[in-house]
Amino acid sequence: MNPLASLPDTPAERRTALRSIMLEKGVSKLDAPVELSSGAMSSYFIDGKRALCDGADLALACTCMLDLMAERGITADAVGGLTLGADQFSHGVAIVGGLEWFVVRKQPKGRGTDKFIEGADVNQKRVLLVDDVISTGASSLVADERIRAEGGESVLATTLVARSDEPAERFAAAGIPFAPLFTYVDLGLPAVGTE
Numbered sequence: 001m002n003p004l005a006s007l008p009d010t011p012a013e014r015r016t017a018l019r020s021i022m023l024e025k026g027v028s029k030l031d032a033p034v035e036l037s038s039g040a041m042s043s044y045f046i047d048g049k050r051a052l053c054d055g056a057d058l059a060l061a062c063t064c065m066l067d068l069m070a071e072r073g074i075t076a077d078a079v080g081g082l083t084l085g086a087d088q089f090s091h092g093v094a095i096v097g098g099l100e101w102f103v104v105r106k107q108p109k110g111r112g113t114d115k116f117i118e119g120a121d122v123n124q125k126r127v128l129l130v131d132d133v134i135s136t137g138a139s140s141l142v143a144d145e146r147i148r149a150e151g152g153e154s155v156l157a158t159t160l161v162a163r164s165d166e167p168a169e170r171f172a173a174a175g176i177p178f179a180p181l182f183t184y185v186d187l188g189l190p191a192v193g194t195e
Contacts, residue, residue: 003056004063004096011067018057018064019182022160026051027187033195036163038135040192048132048160052088061181062092065158068179069128074156077125078102080117082143089130090119099128104143122152129157129176135192137167141174163192 008014026047033041052058069076079093080086080102087103094101102119109115127147131140137157144154154176162168162180171178184191 003059006056007060007063011064011071014060014064014067015181018060019186021057021060022046022048022051022182023187024051025057026160027189036135036192038138038163038192040135040163041195042163042192043195044189046133046161046163046187046189048085049088051160058088058092059096061160062089062096064181065089065093065128065130066097068158068181069156072156072177072179074128074177075126076128076155078120078122078152079128079130080104080119080122080143080147081130082106082139085132085139086130086143089132093128093130100125104146106142116146117150122147122150125152126155127152129154131157131159133161133163134159134167134180135163137170137178140167141170144174144176161187163189165191 008017028045030043030045033043052061078100080090083103090101090103100120102117105116129140140157157171157176157178159180162183168178
C-alpha cells in the first residue's frame, strides 16, 4: 500500500493529523527529568523516531516538511542534517519530494573517504536542513557549518518540534529561515529550561 495515497488533502489537515500522532506516540511525561542532547533537563521526552516508526506516519511528516517549503515559496535540491536526528527525514523527504539526500556525521569516519557529509554532494546545492527535535539549534547549526564548508546553502531549517524559542533566535542570527512543524506551545508543553 502506498502511504502517500491516504494522506489528508490539505496542508492544514496533514499538520492536524501529524500533531495527533506526535501527542499519541511521541510525547512522554517522565517521573524524573532526563538530560537532553542540548544538556537541558526535562520531564517531558519527545521521541520523534518512535512517533514516526510507521512508514505512513513518516510519509505524513515528510510531506508536512515539503508543505512548509511550498508555503514559503522555497525550493531545495537536497535534504539532510546531522545524524541521527535527521536521518529519517533526509531519506523520507528525498523520496516524497524527489530531492537528493545526505547526512552529516558528527565525526569523520576515519577511513575510506573520511568525509563529514555522506550521500549527495551539497556543493552549490540549496539545502533543506532537517532534525527531529530541536532544543537550542546547536546540532543543526553544526550541520550547517559543514554544509557551507562544502559549498552548500541551507535555505530553510525545519524540525518536528522546537522545544524552546532559542532555535528561532539562533537560526535568525545565522541568516537561515526557520519553520518548525510544531513548537512546544503547539504540543501544550513547557519550554525546555522552564520546568
